[in-house]
Amino acid sequence: MDETVTYSHEAHGSGDEAAPCISLRGVSKSFSGVSVLRDIDIDFKAGEIHGLIGENGAGKSTVGKIVGGYYTRSGGALTVFGETVGHWDPPQALARGVAMMHQELQLVPDLTVAQNVFLGIETSRAGFLAGNEAARLAEIAAFAGFDLDPSARAGTLSIADQQKVEIMRALAREARVIVMDEPTSSLTHDEAERLHGVMTRLRDRGHTIIYVSHFLDHVLAVCDTVTVMRDGAIIRTGPAKDETKASLITAMIGRSAQDVAYPELPPEPRRSGTPLLSVHGLSTETGVRSADLALYPGEIVGLVGLVGSGRTEIVRAIFGADPALSGTVEIDGEPFDERSPHAAIARGLAMVPEDRRKQGLVLTQPVRANMTLPHLGRFARAGLIGKRDERGAVARLVDYFDVHPNQVDGQVVNYSGGNQQKVVMGKWILGDPQIIILDEPSRGVDIGARRRIHEFIGETARRGAGILLISSEIEEVMGLAHRAYTVSGGRVTGQFVPRETTVDKVIWRLFHEQDQQEAKKSA
Amino acid sequence: MSATNTTPGASAAPLLPVLRFLQTYAVAVMIAALIVLLTILSDSFLTLQNLINILNQNAPLAIMASAMTLVIICGGFDLSVGAIFAVGGVVAAALALQVHPVAGLIAAPLVGMALGFVNGLTITALKIHSFLATLATGLVYRGIAILITGGTLIPVRLDAFTWLGRERIGPVYVAVLVLIAFAVILTVVLTRTTLGRKMFAVGGNEEASILSGIRTRRIKIIAFSINGFAAGLAAAIAVSRISLGQATAGTGMELEAIAAVIIGGTSIYGGQGAVWRSVAGVFMLALVNNGFNILNADPFYKDLTTGLIIVAAVAISASGRRN
Numbered sequence: 001m002d003e004t005v006t007y008s009h010e011a012h013g014s015g016d017e018a019a020p021c022i023s024l025r026g027v028s029k030s031f032s033g034v035s036v037l038r039d040i041d042i043d044f045k046a047g048e049i050h051g052l053i054g055e056n057g058a059g060k061s062t063v064g065k066i067v068g069g070y071y072t073r074s075g076g077a078l079t080v081f082g083e084t085v086g087h088w089d090p091p092q093a094l095a096r097g098v099a100m101m102h103q104e105l106q107l108v109p110d111l112t113v114a115q116n117v118f119l120g121i122e123t124s125r126a127g128f129l130a131g132n133e134a135a136r137l138a139e140i141a142a143f144a145g146f147d148l149d150p151s152a153r154a155g156t157l158s159i160a161d162q163q164k165v166e167i168m169r170a171l172a173r174e175a176r177v178i179v180m181d182e183p184t185s186s187l188t189h190d191e192a193e194r195l196h197g198v199m200t201r202l203r204d205r206g207h208t209i210i211y212v213s214h215f216l217d218h219v220l221a222v223c224d225t226v227t228v229m230r231d232g233a234i235i236r237t238g239p240a241k242d243e244t245k246a247s248l249i250t251a252m253i254g255r256s257a258q259d260v261a262y263p264e265l266p267p268e269p270r271r272s273g274t275p276l277l278s279v280h281g282l283s284t285e286t287g288v289r290s291a292d293l294a295l296y297p298g299e300i301v302g303l304v305g306l307v308g309s310g311r312t313e314i315v316r317a318i319f320g321a322d323p324a325l326s327g328t329v330e331i332d333g334e335p336f337d338e339r340s341p342h343a344a345i346a347r348g349l350a351m352v353p354e355d356r357r358k359q360g361l362v363l364t365q366p367v368r369a370n371m372t373l374p375h376l377g378r379f380a381r382a383g384l385i386g387k388r389d390e391r392g393a394v395a396r397l398v399d400y401f402d403v404h405p406n407q408v409d410g411q412v413v414n415y416s417g418g419n420q421q422k423v424v425m426g427k428w429i430l431g432d433p434q435i436i437i438l439d440e441p442s443r444g445v446d447i448g449a450r451r452r453i454h455e456f457i458g459e460t461a462r463r464g465a466g467i468l469l470i471s472s473e474i475e476e477v478m479g480l481a482h483r484a485y486t487v488s489g490g491r492v493t494g495q496f497v498p499r500e501t502t503v504d505k506v507i508w509r510l511f512h513e514q515d516q517q518e519a520k521k522s523a
Numbered sequence: 524m525s526a527t528n529t530t531p532g533a534s535a536a537p538l539l540p541v542l543r544f545l546q547t548y549a550v551a552v553m554i555a556a557l558i559v560l561l562t563i564l565s566d567s568f569l570t571l572q573n574l575i576n577i578l579n580q581n582a583p584l585a586i587m588a589s590a591m592t593l594v595i596i597c598g599g600f601d602l603s604v605g606a607i608f609a610v611g612g613v614v615a616a617a618l619a620l621q622v623h624p625v626a627g628l629i630a631a632p633l634v635g636m637a638l639g640f641v642n643g644l645t646i647t648a649l650k651i652h653s654f655l656a657t658l659a660t661g662l663v664y665r666g667i668a669i670l671i672t673g674g675t676l677i678p679v680r681l682d683a684f685t686w687l688g689r690e691r692i693g694p695v696y697v698a699v700l701v702l703i704a705f706a707v708i709l710t711v712v713l714t715r716t717t718l719g720r721k722m723f724a725v726g727g728n729e730e731a732s733i734l735s736g737i738r739t740r741r742i743k744i745i746a747f748s749i750n751g752f753a754a755g756l757a758a759a760i761a762v763s764r765i766s767l768g769q770a771t772a773g774t775g776m777e778l779e780a781i782a783a784v785i786i787g788g789t790s791i792y793g794g795q796g797a798v799w800r801s802v803a804g805v806f807m808l809a810l811v812n813n814g815f816n817i818l819n820a821d822p823f824y825k826d827l828t829t830g831l832i833i834v835a836a837v838a839i840s841a842s843g844r845r846n
Contacts, residue, residue: 364727364794
């Protein structure tokens, strides 16, 4: 491999500038029966920065990962540089000049910048490393306009510099298309601007960049073309110069089919007297900063915020899953200081975690063992589990939640996402909890299960329990909650009454708060 | 086992139940096949006396494999049981001479349990993987055994000491009765108690278990304590049988116990398994051994055969996990 690497890029094929280098036709994707991309068509042209935006779960990252070869499409055709490809995985994508930069960077922290850039494509003579990486690296760095110490260990670099290493890695493989998934989410304002400079430079030299982001200002600042997605479909693609932040937000929100039928809101709770749950000044190592909130009996309270805002971290700290640095939690006016999941359950808390397969279920165990796991003591005498009592209780829950298949000893690992979620719900309702934390209860579940979960939330509030509801779908919080808090940068930044506002206003507010956080970071 | 890949082109659907049956009962099928094979090849194999002898000889290992099942179901490993076996044996022998033979036999499992408890504490308090932690504590325990004996053998020729390993009640050896009782108790613990349920949960998904309010550290400490107890109990039987306490006893037994658990079909990844499987795994290994002896086969092939059987067992178990 001693051919000289050049970084000039003539337009592919004939001289037609507008020819797409990557086309998706009728592409769909579903995960265990839940459809996340529906029959989409999209073209990425050579030499453009193409932004993909949408709410959480709209499918923008999924498109990026299909192009990068990280997800296998469930249907449809993918054309790369004029050639329709069949099976498509990351090595093949790289071989055809398509590289992907993940949100979580994938560098080897103990290797140097140079070693990371050339990982897997080291030049060698008779199996020995040739050691001429420095010269090749200098060439690439000059092309991209980077100034990094080639012998620095990747793990010691800032996130922004690590991204530069990732970009050089793509360039070293002669990538002409680079997919960037939320590259600015951990960058300061200035760093993001510098990254945009690099992206523009690469574009000017003929590279194509697919830019997945939920930072609308960033997308508007740097993109040539923007595609708005919603619910796994493409709403529109057009020149970025024709869009404004307002027009993008309107397109992103739209009217989704899912926000129509929510069950009737339970009666308004009385907010006088002692709250069921009150939290003051809660801070954690996981990024929660002095959070305050309260929850009253019979109340459904939403926590809304963008991804990474700290919603999940707040409820994990309340439940005792993560240790707190400071702050107090009170249940029924009594302090709850020695927090652990074990103690929380004893005090009447329940938490349905956001990732049901990793955090909610023991997939090697059947439905019965999963549902009774937090409450085994109820069915046991001297440590021996009373099988008849246990089976009876589980059978009632399977009926109550309409779990399919309706078997007490069904293998939950084979269940659909919606039915797995019903099992997790059943597991917690069995303990008759007074405070129920629901973290993304309807993520990735089918319509039927979603409706059942919504009904359950109402029923539980009616019998006097308090519910803290986290959802990335703001519509869901708007449809189900009496009251909601906004969360941004690990803080509870305010509260509102869903019935007195609109989804659009809430989203405006969240983006506005995000801007303020950004401004603080760069200050 | 060749039945699984005879018709590669045919539709896999009718073969699926067969494969599933093999995954579930592979060890039982293999034992049955070996018994048939050895019965055909040798007249002296299928006698009650031979089968009872096999069981009796392997009672200590089977006791250790039974308890190792619990540790592996919890998602752990214990490489120190061979050394705990040595400590238990030399303590039993030393106390038998200095205090009372029965005191020695009772002390061995208790000392084993204490060392197992230390394993559990080391793993949970220092948050080290059990593989590494017990590799280290195993060396420490072996060192303790050597210090107790001062490098010499401790012979114990007392009838009150040797009954546990040598006597029978009616036709059955005491050691076999102890094994059966121990395996039944552990089976009840695993399948009928809250403790057993929690062990399966901790090994199946530790994070989900913690979020379900299970104090997972406590569960692991209990599993390792039971495992230490079993190694001490096995040591009491073995040292009583040979009337000799020695610091080098039990070398390699930890690996035999783990191999038996895996041959039985307990998942090496935790969360799935059963005690009877491990006892069957020990019996399976013993049959191979016994077969080589009674057939006068070249013993050079024994390790090779055993190794191949372990590979086959793990392959079957892994294919089940992929499904």
